[in-house]
Amino acid sequence: MNEEIVSVSGVYFSYNGDFVLENVNLKVKEKDFLMIVGPNGGGKTTLVKMLLGILKPAKGEVKVFGTSPENVLDKIGYVPQKMNNVNDMPLTVLECVLTGLKSGFFKIRYTKNEIKKAEYVLSRVEMDKFKDKKMSELSGGQVQRVYLARALISSPELLILDEPTSNIDPYGSFCFFTTLEEINREKTIIMVTHNLNLLATKINSVACVNKYLLYNDKPELTKEMMEIMYGIHDEHYCSMGAYVAEEIKHLTKCEGENCCHYKGRI
Amino acid sequence: MLELLNYDFFLNAVYILLFASIVCAVAGALIVINRMVFLAGAVAHAAYGGVGLAFFLAQPVLPITLAFSIVSSSAIGIYTAKKTSRIDSVIGIFWALGMALGIILIDFTPGYKADLMSYLFGSLLAVSSNDILMVVVLSVISILFLFAFYRQLVLFSYDREFAFVKGVNIVAIHTLIIILSAVSIVILIKIVGIILVIAFLTIPQYLSEGKTNTLMGMILLSCVYTICFGISGLIFSFYFNTTSGASIIIIAGIWFVVEKMFLGIKNGKSEKIAT
Numbered sequence: 386m387n388e389e390i391v392s393v394s395g396v397y398f399s400y401n402g403d404f405v406l407e408n409v410n411l412k413v414k415e416k417d418f419l420m421i422v423g424p425n426g427g428g429k430t431t432l433v434k435m436l437l438g439i440l441k442p443a444k445g446e447v448k449v450f451g452t453s454p455e456n457v458l459d460k461i462g463y464v465p466q467k468m469n470n471v472n473d474m475p476l477t478v479l480e481c482v483l484t485g486l487k488s489g490f491f492k493i494r495y496t497k498n499e500i501k502k503a504e505y506v507l508s509r510v511e512m513d514k515f516k517d518k519k520m521s522e523l524s525g526g527q528v529q530r531v532y533l534a535r536a537l538i539s540s541p542e543l544l545i546l547d548e549p550t551s552n553i554d555p556y557g558s559f560c561f562f563t564t565l566e567e568i569n570r571e572k573t574i575i576m577v578t579h580n581l582n583l584l585a586t587k588i589n590s591v592a593c594v595n596k597y598l599l600y601n602d603k604p605e606l607t608k609e610m611m612e613i614m615y616g617i618h619d620e621h622y623c624s625m626g627a628y629v630a631e632e633i634k635h636l637t638k639c640e641g642e643n644c645c646h647y648k649g650r651i
Numbered sequence: 652m653l654e655l656l657n658y659d660f661f662l663n664a665v666y667i668l669l670f671a672s673i674v675c676a677v678a679g680a681l682i683v684i685n686r687m688v689f690l691a692g693a694v695a696h697a698a699y700g701g702v703g704l705a706f707f708l709a710q711p712v713l714p715i716t717l718a719f720s721i722v723s724s725s726a727i728g729i730y731t732a733k734k735t736s737r738i739d740s741v742i743g744i745f746w747a748l749g750m751a752l753g754i755i756l757i758d759f760t761p762g763y764k765a766d767l768m769s770y771l772f773g774s775l776l777a778v779s780s781n782d783i784l785m786v787v788v789l790s791v792i793s794i795l796f797l798f799a800f801y802r803q804l805v806l807f808s809y810d811r812e813f814a815f816v817k818g819v820n821i822v823a824i825h826t827l828i829i830i831l832s833a834v835s836i837v838i839l840i841k842i843v844g845i846i847l848v849i850a851f852l853t854i855p856q857y858l859s860e861g862k863t864n865t866l867m868g869m870i871l872l873s874c875v876y877t878i879c880f881g882i883s884g885l886i887f888s889f890y891f892n893t894t895s896g897a898s899i900i901i902i903a904g905i906w907f908v909v910e911k912m913f914l915g916i917k918n919g920k921s922e923k924i925a926t
Binding site: 437438439458459461463465473474475476477480481484485487488489490491492493517519520535 | 684798799800801802803805806808809810812813815816817818819860861863864865866867868869
């Protein structure tokens with residue numbers, strides 16, 4: 386039986402007295418690929434920030450690897466949502482990935498081993514040929530891939546992604562998810578997304594958050610989830626994700642192992 | 652021009668510029684990449700409170716202003732580290748409050764305040780050996796700070812949220828950057844004065860930012876720019892009998908415009924070729 390990685394029990398959280406999360410319960414097991422969906426302002430990012438120890442619940446308990454998140458941050462890889470931190474700061478792709486390692490004091494130069502590791506994770510996300518480019522010169526999709534490499538360099542056991550494909554076109558998202566699927570063979574993944582396109586193909590469980598949390602241990606949105614998110618009851622929409630994924634594959638005429646495996650597409 | 656080297660006041664000015672350029676390059680680069688220019692402006696103007704306090708207590712200005720600025724910048728740093736809304740308004744309040752405090756304290760100080768203007772506009776040609784010693788010590792502290800926290804500074808400056816997740820104490824780093832800014836500002840008060848300090852902390856750094864690939868490269872290039880602007884401004888002020896601080900800033904400003912225009916023409920040409 387797979388080990389329990391994340392346990393959220395009876396969690397409440399409020400901003401200025403208004404509860405954005407109420408009685409939230411969630412369990413994530415080893416090698417799970419959980420997708421968290423929900424409307425804007427529903428509390429998805431708040432939940433992620435609690436899993437990272439950035440926010441503390443007003444009531445209830447959040448445990449990651451059986452303890453408080455801040456005790457196990459070295460086991461967690463994080464890919465943030467926002468793109469506005471991409472500034473003109475002089476920073477190469479390689480150095481950005483290297484910042485994912487433990488910082489330490491009086492360390493300016495990176496060791497050969499550290500650089501080798503960074504180059505390896507960059508090759509995993511197919512960004513190795515961009516390693517000397519500045520971060521400010523990359524496209525949105527490329528930045529997200531570099532962030533994924535930055536999260537992977539510390540060899541985390543749990544990967545948390547907050548809307549990683551919000552700035553990427555549908556095919557780019559598809560490729561990004563394909564990479565994640567490969568990573569999921571070794572690591573547990575929790576991902577917040579609005580992208581329902583690949584719902585039926587990549588993930589193995591869904592949580593819908595809108596103040597309360599609904600969980601389904603199958604890669605499908607339930608009727609209740611659809612009602613919370615879009616106010617609709619039609620079961621047809623639940624399989625919409627799988628349909629769109631197939632459409633993208635068809636349109637781009639690439640299938641199987643070679644799909645998405647050419648560098649710099651996104 | 653070599654006859655300038657026979658003057659002790661000129662040599663002292665060059666020495667202080669060389670060491671100040673290190674402090675300013677480190678602090679200025681961190682200010683620019685973290686978009687803290689307005690915050691640094693508030694620290695600079697709040698430093699006038701320290702000048703006023705030194706006058707009021709009849710104590711040496713530099714150490715008192717330094718202590719005052721470290722305390723006030725720590726308060727600004729801790730208060731602004733985690734705030735996101737209306738932060739500019741709060742910084743504006745600190746800006747005006749420090750300046751007003753300085754003015755009131757000077758009002759309460761009896762006697763003639765002849766050299767008050769030198770703190771507003773700098774007096775690079777009147778630096779003492781004690782001033783130089785202080786700047787040397789502070790430049791060593793800046794280098795140690797940079798070396799000790801280099802990786803944290805890069806991570807913090809690029810992505811604060813991720814830095815937090817990687818265990819970086821973001822409040823401490825944010826506050827240390829502001830304290831370092833305060834220290835460099837107090838040094839610059841002697842060189843260019845409170846009013847012009849921001850230009851010295853931003854022009855060399857802004858020019859360096861686009862030309863380098865690393866924070867360290869940006870700092871080193873800023874250091875070179877600062878020394879060049881400083882010495883050129885000093886020579887200009889000597890021959891044209893102008894205020895040294897303002898001359899340095901004018902030289903930096905003119906170079907900034909020339910460089911940007913030159914780059915603009917280059918871009919224009921390449922665009923034409925492309926079409």
